[in-house]
Amino acid sequence: MNFFKLPVLAPVVLALSLNAFAQDDDGEWVSAESAPEASESAPAYDGSTDSEFANDEEYASAYARYKTQTTKKADINRQRNEGFSRTVMLGVRAQGGINTFYGEGSDGWGMGFQGGAGLMLKMNLGIKNLSLVPELTFNYRRYNFEKDMGVYTNESQIDIYMFEIPLMVRYTFEDYNLFAGLGVNLGLKLKGTSEFSSSGGTRYNTVATSGMEVGGALDLGYMLSRFIHINLRTVVCFTSLLNDALVAEELFYESKFNTIYTSFGISFLF
Template sequence: MKTFSLSNRLAVVLLAGALASPLAFAQGVFEGSGEVSDPNCVGDGCGYVPAEQASEQDFQYGENSEVSSAESASGEQVPADSVVSDSTLADSAKVATMNIDEEDDDAPHYVAENAAEYRARKEGFSRGVQFGVRVSGGVNKSFGQKSGDWNIGPEFGAGLMARLPLGESFGVATELNFSYRHYGYESESDYGEYEATVKEMLFEIPVMGQLVVDEDGLFFALGVNLGLKMSGESEFKQTITAEGHKSKETRSNTIPTVGVEIGGLADIGYVVNRWLVMDLRVVQNFTNVLDLDRIAESTLMHSKLYTMHVSLGVTLLL
């Protein structure tokens, strides 16, 4: 009876081991089984899925990593690969943004500086009555009857300026300038050679309308120019050659000029900043610079000289 019992127990043990082995092999993961742990399950009690299905799920989550943040907020399971992809993309965007910011670091300052300069120009040229000091330098050239022997001469000026804006793009300006002019004359005849110089000091009063045609500060002006002579002097030199002999004679103040000159004015300028304006001015006189009623030199009688004055000016606004 005892022997029978021992045999029965041994048979039960063997039978249980035989049944447990297939179950263990069925549930275990071993090389060549074709199944892996479910990548969508975390914790105990997770099952196994075919390897092909697991790789397809990983591939899909790798392509659609953008949904990780939204699914995490809703409480659903988020693959680990998507989090890594999101962080990588975020870092790349951050680096790109930092590079752009570093390259364009001077852009905001540049824009602000340009805006400030533009505002300063407009404030200095279009708002309120403006006063300034103008200095200029240029040349003169005479046109008209018997003007071919008159050379190009230098001239300089300095004075005060006032401007009244009548809008953002238009204004009226006037000046009171003290000017110095120099005219030179050279000619020859059968009797000899002639040289003359004429020097003038006068007040000039230009009145002009200025039109701003560009937001950067470019402007044009048209007007009239009035010249009032303060003082003048001349010198005439004559060299006569006769029978091999030369005789020289110098006469002073025999070439008088008129006391009042009237001319047209054209001006183009640029407002550099709130305090500085540069311009190129052309004045063409309509009156003869010589006083023919009082002239004493026969070679210059019946001359008509209409002078053109070209000058470059710089105005300092106060």
């Protein structure tokens, strides 16, 4: 035998023999084959003080990290599921209010009334509390005119049915449940009729109206809940509702009838 190899072989044999044995709970050495196996039904650490791992800092730290990661994943999934409904909300809106004309030759036009209803969307713009709110509303308007000419009185009324498309940018003051909006309002005429009465009798459809109007809109509102909003809207039109080419009443030649109206509305979002 080569005695020079003993110093090398001895540590290797000792290491292999130690790996094959382990101590049990009573301090006795047992072989690895006879050592008890981990039970699949062993209780898991639940974070409570009654757990056998409660005093083990390593287990407690690992469990805390697991709970944090699990919570974050749950929040992400919840936000994904609710993201669309929070970002885009569909709703219906009803409104009613008063109107009149301003502009050249508009003396005598008093307060009229209007009402309507339609659909709306509320879409976040990616900036906190800022959203885009387009609407499509069907409205009926009546304008009333009366002017004392001394010997007789001129009276007129205009009835008009319109599609209105307000496009509002809204900012929400969350702490106060208030919002304010600013935008443009486009009106498209569906049908219009008029009546004009003077000393010469009553004439129909002689106060012709144009097919489109454009104006600015201002909203101030309050959120009764996330899904029910009320608001006060003022619209000031920049274009005349009077069709100069077709108007047949001399009294209104060279006139400009620009609409201004204020309406109260209630919206239901879902």
